[in-house]
Amino acid sequence: MLETLFEFIKYKLKNVAAGYEVYNYVDKPDLNMNQLVAEVEQSLNKKDPFYALALPTRNAGWILF
Numbered sequence: 001m002l003e004t005l006f007e008f009i010k011y012k013l014k015n016v017a018a019g020y021e022v023y024n025y026v027d028k029p030d031l032n033m034n035q036l037v038a039e040v041e042q043s044l045n046k047k048d049p050f051y052a053l054a055l056p057t058r059n060a061g062w063i064l065f
Helices: 002-014 033-044 051-064
Strands: none
Touching: none
């Protein structure tokens, strides 16, 4: 995933142009939120036990009010 981004940055550093440029970077495969969180946890070698509790806790608040 990062190899593509690094190649793009290397290309842009070698091909500097005047003015402003806007880019929308997209890399495949598309990841859902759980997959994205798992990738980040793995890359940081950390596990966040609290993110899974956020949605049920937030929904419980709506039920009470």
